[in-house]
Amino acid sequence: MRVRLDQLVISALQQGSAVPAFTCYDFTTALAVVGAAEAAGRGVILLVSPSTAATRNGLRLIAALRGLADGAGVPVAVQLDHASKLRVIADAVSAGADSVLVDGSSLDYEDNIALVRAAGAVLDVLASGGSGAGSEIVIEAELGGLAGDEDRAFGSGAAGHAPAAGFTDSAQVEDFVARSGAQLLAVAVGNVHGRYKGEPELRWDVLQDIAVRTRIPLVLHGASGIPAAELVKAAAMNVGKVNFNTELRTGVLETLEACTAAHRTDGENLQGLLADWDASAGTFAAAALATLSR
Numbered sequence: 001m002r003v004r005l006d007q008l009v010i011s012a013l014q015q016g017s018a019v020p021a022f023t024c025y026d027f028t029t030a031l032a033v034v035g036a037a038e039a040a041g042r043g044v045i046l047l048v049s050p051s052t053a054a055t056r057n058g059l060r061l062i063a064a065l066r067g068l069a070d071g072a073g074v075p076v077a078v079q080l081d082h083a084s085k086l087r088v089i090a091d092a093v094s095a096g097a098d099s100v101l102v103d104g105s106s107l108d109y110e111d112n113i114a115l116v117r118a119a120g121a122v123l124d125v126l127a128s129g130g131s132g133a134g135s136e137i138v139i140e141a142e143l144g145g146l147a148g149d150e151d152r153a154f155g156s157g158a159a160g161h162a163p164a165a166g167f168t169d170s171a172q173v174e175d176f177v178a179r180s181g182a183q184l185l186a187v188a189v190g191n192v193h194g195r196y197k198g199e200p201e202l203r204w205d206v207l208q209d210i211a212v213r214t215r216i217p218l219v220l221h222g223a224s225g226i227p228a229a230e231l232v233k234a235a236a237m238n239v240g241k242v243n244f245n246t247e248l249r250t251g252v253l254e255t256l257e258a259c260t261a262a263h264r265t266d267g268e269n270l271q272g273l274l275a276d277w278d279a280s281a282g283t284f285a286a287a288a289l290a291t292l293s294r
C-alpha cells in the first residue's frame, strides 16, 4: 500500500524500529523484498539507483515498482537513491517514485543546500502540473560523504578512518536541515558503500552528536557488512532508515552461480532459477527486517 516514506520511518522509530531499504535493479528482487515484508507484516523501501533511473527501461522499472508497492499488503515506498541530476529526479518522480535522495554530498556545503532546494522546486512545478506527480514527494538529503561506489562493490573506507569526503559535521546539521527543507538526513559516520576494508568502525559518538541536533529521521547508508549487533543500535539514535545493496547482490550472484548449471540440466528451467533468486533475496530481506524491528 502507498505510504509517505517519512511517515513510514517516523512510525517505525516510535516503536524503536528502523525500516530497511533495498536496492532493486530488477523486478524479481523487488518481488522477493515485498514478499518478505508482507510475511513479516512490516513496511519496506524499494531503492532505485540513479544509473537505473537514467535509462528508459529503468523508468519502466520504477513504474512497475509503483504498481507493486501500491498493491502490496504492507506499506511500501519507492525511492530514487543518490540523485544529483534534476532531470533524472523529475523523470523518476513522473514514473512513480515517491521519494528522492537528493545527493549533493560531493558538493560544497552551500551548493549541497542549493541542489536540495532546486530539487524541491522541480517537485513543486511537477505537483502544480496536470499529472499531480511531485506532490507529497519526500526528500532525503545527505550531509558528509560516503566512500565507495553505489553499484559496484570495491573495498573502501579503511576501518577507523574517515572516508575521503569526511564525516557529517554535526555543527552544520541544524542549519542544513532548516535551509535545505529535507525530511530525512543521510549521515556519514564511518559507513561506506560496497565492501568494508577490514571491520567497519562506525562512530556512534558522531551519530549521537548528530541525533541531538535535529528531529528529522536519520538514514544509514552502506549497511552491508555492518554486523546485526551494531545495526540494532541505530534506531535508538534516530536512524529510522537503513540502506542495503551489496550484500543482497552478493547473495543473489552466489545463488545464481551455484544453481544455474542444475537448472540448465533440468530442461533450461528459468522458472526454477528465478525461484532460487527469489529465495536468496527474500531470505536476506527477511533477516534485515527482523534485525531492525522491535
Ligand code: 13P
Residues within 6 Å of the ligand: 023, 047, 081, 150, 192, 193, 194, 195, 220, 221, 222, 223, 224, 243, 244, 245, 246, 247
Ligand atoms: P551497500 O551497498 O554498502 O549496502 O550500501 C547501500 C546503500 O547505501 C544504498 O544507498
